[in-house]
Amino acid sequence: MQFTIAIDGPAAAGKGTLAAQLAAYFSLPHLDTGLLYRAVGRMVLEGQTPETAAQRLQPNDLNPSGLYTPAVTQQASRVAELAPVRAALVDFQRDFASQTGGAVLDGRDIGTVICPQAAVKLFVTARPEVRAERRHRELISGGTKISYAQVLQDVYERDYRDQNRVEAPLIAAPDATMLDTSDLSIEAVLERAIIAVKQFSSDRL
Numbered sequence: 376m377q378f379t380i381a382i383d384g385p386a387a388a389g390k391g392t393l394a395a396q397l398a399a400y401f402s403l404p405h406l407d408t409g410l411l412y413r414a415v416g417r418m419v420l421e422g423q424t425p426e427t428a429a430q431r432l433q434p435n436d437l438n439p440s441g442l443y444t445p446a447v448t449q450q451a452s453r454v455a456e457l458a459p460v461r462a463a464l465v466d467f468q469r470d471f472a473s474q475t476g477g478a479v480l481d482g483r484d485i486g487t488v489i490c491p492q493a494a495v496k497l498f499v500t501a502r503p504e505v506r507a508e509r510r511h512r513e514l515i516s517g518g519t520k521i522s523y524a525q526v527l528q529d530v531y532e533r534d535y536r537d538q539n540r541v542e543a544p545l546i547a548a549p550d551a552t553m554l555d556t557s558d559l560s561i562e563a564v565l566e567r568a569i570i571a572v573k574q575f576s577s578d579r580l
């Protein structure tokens with residue numbers, strides 16, 4: 376069985392950090408699938424059509440530098456609503472997930488659409504205010520001038536779009552382990568996730 380760990384959840388819930396740490400802990404490669412939509416979003420802001428951008432996406436477009444501006448972030452969640460964009464990105468994600476030894480992928484639809492057979496599924500959430508606070512801190516420390524109120528508004532808008540779109544809406548897979556990170560330290564989240572993964576390993580591997 377392929378050892379895929381699928382991590383989904385809303386914006387700034389802490390899933391990216393968790394995915395990177397789990398990948399390091401289990402020595403697995405990690406793909407932050409949000410980067411694909413962000414890269415397509417940036418290409419659209421530069422003038423390409425969403426579908427063409429998704430079809431032309433190259434691994435070196437996924438360098439995170441410049442992909443976290445508020446404009447790219449909002450554009451990413453708009454292109455993510457489009458069926459042809461999502462379809463063009465499926466193979467890249469599935470190929471990554473199926474590499475020998477396994478992989479960790481985080482996003483919105485990994486456990487439901489991209490890797491429904493994943494060995495372990497985690498759904499990472501946190502209250503919107505907590506997520507906005509975290510994202511605000513990140514943006515400010517990266518030099519972006521933006522108010523907390525604006526970041527909170529962006530979080531609500533993205534949540535709404537991600538949860539209500541027709542294509543691959545953000546939803547927990549029925550067999551996902553839920554992790555609310557609102558009142559947990561990064562270390563505590565990692566500890567719980569490792570327990571969930573090991574639980575799976577001892578149950579089924």
Ligand code: C5P
Nearest residue numbers: 386408409412451452455482483484533
């Ligand atoms: O995870 P991140 O915030 O970087 O994702 C940016 C946007 O890409 C999300 O708001 C979402 O609309 C979209 N996305 C998606 N499916 C994924 C990963 C990200 O729709 N698997």
